[in-house]
Amino acid sequence: MTESDAPASIETPAAFHDHLAQVAAETNDKLNDLLPLPRGKERRVVEAMRYAALDGGKRLRPFLVVACADLFGEPKPRSIRVAAALEMVHCYSLIHDDLPAMDDDDLRRGRPTCHKAFDEATAILAGDGLLTQAFSVLGEPATHPDANVRIAMIAALAEAAGAYGMVGGQMLDLIAESEDLNEQEVSHLQSLKTGCLIAVSCRIGGILGHADPGICDRLHEFGLNLGAAFQIADDLLDMEASASDLGKAAGKDAAAGKATFISLYGPERARERSKSLVDQAVSLLDGFGAEAEPLRQAAKFTVTRHS
Numbered sequence: 001m002t003e004s005d006a007p008a009s010i011e012t013p014a015a016f017h018d019h020l021a022q023v024a025a026e027t028n029d030k031l032n033d034l035l036p037l038p039r040g041k042e043r044r045v046v047e048a049m050r051y052a053a054l055d056g057g058k059r060l061r062p063f064l065v066v067a068c069a070d071l072f073g074e075p076k077p078r079s080i081r082v083a084a085a086l087e088m089v090h091c092y093s094l095i096h097d098d099l100p101a102m103d104d105d106d107l108r109r110g111r112p113t114c115h116k117a118f119d120e121a122t123a124i125l126a127g128d129g130l131l132t133q134a135f136s137v138l139g140e141p142a143t144h145p146d147a148n149v150r151i152a153m154i155a156a157l158a159e160a161a162g163a164y165g166m167v168g169g170q171m172l173d174l175i176a177e178s179e180d181l182n183e184q185e186v187s188h189l190q191s192l193k194t195g196c197l198i199a200v201s202c203r204i205g206g207i208l209g210h211a212d213p214g215i216c217d218r219l220h221e222f223g224l225n226l227g228a229a230f231q232i233a234d235d236l237l238d239m240e241a242s243a244s245d246l247g248k249a250a251g252k253d254a255a256a257g258k259a260t261f262i263s264l265y266g267p268e269r270a271r272e273r274s275k276s277l278v279d280q281a282v283s284l285l286d287g288f289g290a291e292a293e294p295l296r297q298a299a300k301f302t303v304t305r306h307s
Contacts, residue, residue, distance in 0.1 A: 068205025169193025195227030
């Protein structure tokens, strides 16, 4: 059966890319609305926030929020607000990750990083601003009328983004530059640094849709597997793709001596592991039916993307 012959309820790879682009455009529009420019001199930090948040990207995390919320019929205006909040946290993490004290990158998504376009102090404040604005958005009644849902989303994101999640993973990533890590430690690093935010994007979609706790846990596990596969694919791209394809410097992991699954086992075994993780992720969607096809396609996208 060809893609054109597929049932309308099944999302084909081509339709997935259109769907991803649509959510990205809607997320950008909402970010633009949620980050208005003030008139005072503090305007500069908001300009930096907008520079980092409105600069494109795949918007995979927003897509996961929306696709998971769609499983439960949640209205799109709500899920897009939550998607924008998740993207604010992701963009904050990229600003800080690019700083000289961290990865010291000059390019992000094909243009100067925030600290290069502005300055280091402004970039730090822009990251801080995006992080705190994300929680402000989640706490607003316009995001969801049920305060308990808003509180649950805030708690889930705070845990995923903090020292026991993404921030802890960034600490381990810095340690990996000077210490040899084994497979278990690399897996833990990647789970925290990349997996936690992707997983909470899925969990929050379920929370937003009033899903049962067990279903939210299942979506979270799907996201963890997806995040692990995504990070391996990122490491492979860092080794194999050009800077122009990536929109940022290539080959930095090897140059820094960071332990990855590629450095431990080579590209082929790493690629096999990423595909196995995708298979595990997709298996967790059994029972959701055709409505989960966007999530299945998102899982496959993680290991077939070129940037």
